[in-house]
Amino acid sequence: MFVIDPMPLYHQMFKEMGPQHWWPADSKMEIVIGAILVQNTNWNNVDLALNQLRAKTNLNVKQILQLSQAELEALIRPSGFYKNKSKSLLNVLKWFDQADCDFDKLSQLAGTHLRKDLLALPGIGEETADSLLVYVFDQPAFIADNYARKLFGYLGYPTVSYHQLKHQITLPPTFTYRDAQEFHGLIDEFGKIYLKDSNQFNQSFLSHFKLRVVAKE
Missing domain, CATH: 1.10.340.30 (Hypothetical protein; domain 2)
Known part of the structure; x- marks a missing residue:
């Protein structure tokens, strides 16, 4: 069985886009x-x-x-x-x-x-x-929302459900809730700009990005 290592993608997006400080709320x-x-x-x-x-x-x-x-x-x-x-x-x-x-x-x-x-x-x-x-509870988790599913689809790993993508992603032990917040914010902000169609995605900095897929023991 193979799973996706999301960290290279997270680091590339953070490098290109910077911190997003999500969620937009006062409390x-x-x-x-x-x-x-x-x-x-x-x-x-x-x-x-x-x-x-x-x-x-x-x-x-x-x-x-x-x-x-x-x-x-x-x-x-x-x-x-x-x-x-x-x-x-x-x-x-x-x-x-x-x-x-x-x-x-x-x-x-x-x-x-x-x-x-x-x-x-x-x-x-x-x-x-x-x-x-x-x-809210400050626990790390991957949010496999619609933008995330679209992004991973364009990157070569189409999924049909939230559950399917979530269980393909393996977060490392060092991944914190702050990383999870930033990753979600990065994906959603990227999605607003580049995930409306394939032409927009092909013009993005991730158009040639290759996901790292690893064997799961």
Whole structure:
């Protein structure tokens, strides 16, 4: 079996593009909320929803949980799929609120089952779970989002699912959560510029890049 060593790609992208300082948010709770609202939409729509929710609740979890379903739906409506997202948001925030939004406490309680616990929450899929691991719980993980799948496809390793690409990537023990944040930010910023079609990618600095593939014992 062969797996992909992502480090040469990460180092090349970092060299060319520099640090990205992702995720764009003022607090970890804003990241949690944004990670749910951004599903199936773009960040401009999320910004509109976040601004409305912030004006009403200051993104305070207890204040959000006191909103009626209809109030919350109206506030997050710009993000789309607002009925489902409101239900997901309430369930996820209740989970965080049970530990007074103490991220370290939640991480310690879950231990090695944290990703599994996140996936058990309504509305949390693999991409959102990994995003929360990386940006909220400060744990290294590879986020195999749409831009990542497109990029690795252009580099010669097309994948059909999030799960498939994630399990082809082997992160070294030295890979930190800060590396994971930067790698995700680099891929997404690269994607916005170069991954709309093959012509754009062929004009990028990665057009002739060769991934390093290694045998897995």
